[in-house]
Amino acid sequence: TGIHAMKQGIWVVAMVMAGCAGSGADTAPRQYDLGLATPAAKLPPLRAVSVRAAMPSDGVEMHYRLAYRDAAELASFAHSRWAAPPADLMRKQLLRALPSSAGAPCALELEIQEFTQVFTTKDASEVRIEGRASAGGATRAFSVTEAGAGATAAAGTAAFARAADRAIAEMAGWVSTQATCRKP
Numbered sequence: 001t002g003i004h005a006m007k008q009g010i011w012v013v014a015m016v017m018a019g020c021a022g023s024g025a026d027t028a029p030r031q032y033d034l035g036l037a038t039p040a041a042k043l044p045p046l047r048a049v050s051v052r053a054a055m056p057s058d059g060v061e062m063h064y065r066l067a068y069r070d071a072a073e074l075a076s077f078a079h080s081r082w083a084a085p086p087a088d089l090m091r092k093q094l095l096r097a098l099p100s101s102a103g104a105p106c107a108l109e110l111e112i113q114e115f116t117q118v119f120t121t122k123d124a125s126e127v128r129i130e131g132r133a134s135a136g137g138a139t140r141a142f143s144v145t146e147a148g149a150g151a152t153a154a155a156g157t158a159a160f161a162r163a164a165d166r167a168i169a170e171m172a173g174w175v176s177t178q179a180t181c182r183k184p
Contacts, residue, residue, distance in 0.1 A: 041169035045104035080153035136180035
């Protein structure tokens with residue numbers, strides 16, 4: 001009968017809508033940071049550490065490039081986010097690598113210009129951290145590329161942690177060569 005068919009139709013629509021509402025939990029963004037490990041390298045004592053990031057790396061979006069298609073196109077993972085902007089994540093790692101800084105003569109300023117996962121094929125990527133570091137009146141560009149970043153944001157996160165560790169080691173070596181950064 002017509003009423004029975006209408007009730008069945010309403011029931012089907014209600015079930016479909018309930019199914020769609022339930023699937024939203026599966027697509028909730030996942031948040032990542034650089035983990036809990038202390039960087040292997042230790043920075044020389046510093047008076048202060050500041051980090052900032054140029055756009056678009058100043059937000060929490062996890063950016064990637066499909067270099068095999070168009071390296072100039074920047075995109076964001078749909079369901080993955082950084083727990084904090086990359087500048088905050090790098091500052092946290094730098095502070096973990098910093099010994100006691102009482103009486104340190106100089107500060108480290110870091111500007112992140114690239115914090116991106118770059119896909120060389122559909123299934124393989126590398127991560128890149130590029131920027132400028134300033135300490136003791138000197139400035140130095142740096143660029144760290146870490147291969148083996150996999151095909152997902154989660155796999156890329158582990159590569160970012162390794163790349164950050166390498167960048168900190170490079171900065172530690174560079175800062176220690178700055179005469180104005182050495183304690184008298």
